[in-house]
Amino acid sequence: MSTGDTAERSLEHWSEAGRTGMEAFYALATEDYRQLALAADWAHLLGQRARDGWSLLDVACGSGKFPTALRTYADLGEVPDVAYDLLDPSAFSVDETRAVLAAPFVARHDLVMTLQDLPDAYAGYDVVWATHALYALPPAELDLAAERLVAALAPGGLGLVAQATAASHYLVFYDAFRAGVRDATPYTTAEQVRDALVRAGADVRDQRVAYRTGTSDRAVVEGFLQRCAFDDSVSLAEMESAPVLGDYLASCRASDGSYTFSHEAALLWL
Numbered sequence: 630m631s632t633g634d635t636a637e638r639s640l641e642h643w644s645e646a647g648r649t650g651m652e653a654f655y656a657l658a659t660e661d662y663r664q665l666a667l668a669a670d671w672a673h674l675l676g677q678r679a680r681d682g683w684s685l686l687d688v689a690c691g692s693g694k695f696p697t698a699l700r701t702y703a704d705l706g707e708v709p710d711v712a713y714d715l716l717d718p719s720a721f722s723v724d725e726t727r728a729v730l731a732a733p734f735v736a737r738h739d740l741v742m743t744l745q746d747l748p749d750a751y752a753g754y755d756v757v758w759a760t761h762a763l764y765a766l767p768p769a770e771l772d773l774a775a776e777r778l779v780a781a782l783a784p785g786g787l788g789l790v791a792q793a794t795a796a797s798h799y800l801v802f803y804d805a806f807r808a809g810v811r812d813a814t815p816y817t818t819a820e821q822v823r824d825a826l827v828r829a830g831a832d833v834r835d836q837r838v839a840y841r842t843g844t845s846d847r848a849v850v851e852g853f854l855q856r857c858a859f860d861d862s863v864s865l866a867e868m869e870s871a872p873v874l875g876d877y878l879a880s881c882r883a884s885d886g887s888y889t890f891s892h893e894a895a896l897l898w899l
């Protein structure tokens with residue numbers, strides 16, 4: 630089995646060439662961020678940390694879906710502006726997020742690098758979050774990544790890592806894809822991230838949110854699943870007839886052909 634494959638395919642897809650696939654994915658996955666925005670009193674949590682010169686680190690900023698959901702579903706009108714640093718190994722992602730940020734989030738540094746590579750100098754953040762961010766992180770580098778994240782947070786700061794659990798669609802799907810279509814390095818689960826954060830010295834509170842997404846539009850299902858696997862060479866019909874993966878997809882499909890995917894996100898509060 631190769632080891633760098635999943636991380637490499639993730640980086641290839643977080644690019645201008647991967648824009649169509651990204652947009653297909655978010656036809657369903659925008660719900661992941663709405664759920665996070667509704668799971669806490671964000672105006673209160675952020676307001677508590679606000680002070681002159683405060684700062685926030687968005688780890689694996691993607692395309693800015695989480696700050697966008699916060700601005701849509703949380704009332705941040707009273708939260709003072711915060712200097713917002715964007716970390717992602719994809720320059721495309723950093724640019725995408727920078728383009729959608731708006732008050733109270735004020736873009737500051739572009740950190741085009743992996744979390745594992747974050748230098749010591751980037752520390753003292755009042756808020757650090759990583760939302761649906763660390764799946765493609767190679768398991769062997771998870772402890773280092775967790776140490777970097779914990780070290781970046783100021784004492785008393787607010788940290789959140791939101792990630793799907795092992796029982797959730799993204800993890801179950803990718804395990805079935807690996808078994809039935811193409812072997813690859815597995816995704817990192819919320820449970821593995823939580824244990825790594827604890828090993829890194831963090832005091833972690835684990836909040837769970839369960840929800841479903843779905844559609845009867847096969848083109849949407851195909852685009853969503855291809856992005857879940859960072860592989861747009863396999864059609865929905867091929868996935869449905871693959872060993873292991875076909876069984877999983879059958880369990881998500883109703884008799885009318887519509888699909889429902891079950892999700893459980895862990896909100897790991899530091």
Ligand SMILES: C[S@@+](CC[C@H](N)C(=O)[O-])C[C@H]1O[C@@H](n2cnc3c(N)ncnc32)[C@H](O)[C@@H]1O
Pocket residue numbers: 636639640643662688689690691692693694695696716717718719722742743744745759760761762763765766
């Ligand atoms: C699903 S997106 C995250 C979504 C984002 N949090 C949002 O609010 O839209 C995953 C991102 O993780 C990034 N990524 C992958 N490996 C990473 C690593 N080791 N360190 C930091 N970011 C990574 C990818 O480049 C991609 O932009």
